[in-house]
Amino acid sequence: MKLTFYILMLLIFSTNCGNSQTTNSQENLTGNIQSDLKELLPNKNVQADIMDNVLQSPRQVELTKKIQSAITENYEWFLEYMKTVPIGEPMPYNERLGVTKEEYTELMTWMNNVEVVSTGKENIFIEIKDDLIRFKSHNKLAKLDSLTIDLKNNTVNYGQYKMLFADTINVTTDKNALKSKWKGYSWKFEIPKNLDMADFKNRNTLNVIQYKFTIGRIEKNGKTYMSLKGIEFEDGIKSVDFELPVQF
Template sequence: MKHLIVLLSVVAFLHGTAEAQDKTAILNRTMKAGTFEASILEMRMPDDATAIMAKFSQAVAAKPDWIQTYVASQRLNPGEPLPYHENMGVTEREYARLIEAKAETKLRPVSNCNLIVTSNADGSLAVTGSGGAAVLNGLTIDSETMTIRYKDLSSTDCSVVIPKRTALVSINGLDWNTEKVTPPSTLTALSLTVGRYTDTTHGFLEFRATKAVGRAASMNHHLYLQWKPKDRRTKR
């Protein structure tokens, strides 16, 4: 029995070592040191539906009591849209277009930036960005322990997901996700998804960092980013 326990311990150790090596290999393929042309992404409707949504949002915001009562009065199945009402501030045809456009909503580039990945002396990676991607500044990835750190937050909960379906994209890569609630009402959360698209060589990143007490958030970052694989410093 004693020998069996020792054998199982060795097998578990070897399995854990192999899994860590797999994660490190995926990270090395995905996040290479360099400066890369990147685009910040946002979930966007088609342009015609965006204009309709602006009118709809303005009308509903002007009648908060009505919309709450109207929603409460409907018995809808999950995913079923609200029936049209003239108080929505759009025509019935425009509202139908809004419902239709929901299926066309996807991540779209909204601005350009740089993604900079630097190898530190200890072997970890420092991830920074320019412009709207500057919220990444302070993010590090330890390729040995597979730990991410951001300011005073950290996560060791790393998993391999191949492919990973996230935010309407399909990638091969890694996920980190840690969320903690400390009584009575403190929330801290750190998550990172990095990978390569399954249909192109471009990289993809989704980053979230949150610190909140009750409804007051002292930090609330959420960023979608994609980048070209060629280091900008490399001569063409």
């Protein structure tokens, strides 16, 4: 089940971000969201790298599938197990994860060094007018056409969903998928609010809507990183599942 794999990847990545934190401190950015967004999103056409692939060997694919299969068989146990993992700490090994301790260590070593790479380029036209930032693109990035940033109200709208400001981001280590420290902001819309493991307990009645927009500046190259992602489940059936990470 793709849901199981989604949760697995989400939680493994989130529990291994102990060196990342959120803070109100900004160095490269001014801390003024309105002016920072205008800096990060120039009023012009940009060529963006689509950062939607992860470097992964056949061995890593094999081990990931083993864990995915084990979680499918022990789904309720896995949800309870994840509740015991403190935020910011790695998920400890358990034999019910379907791999040996050595295999798990091997996979987690890769997870700690995971790197996203570009699968191609696409032009994005960015327009700033009347305190609104709009986008125009094509192909993989066509969903950006439904995205609007409202500078005056500090909201990000995607279709019918209004994402409210969620956090200031300050990633203080290069041990992440972007291989760099970076700073930025995020906005989020979700039902139910403050999702936790209990919301995923009954897969057949799962009802979740979550949209998140993230943007920031990558320290190592000064580029803008931007990501729009959405996921929707209705009565356990997934109707929306996408992520559009770009760098320009």
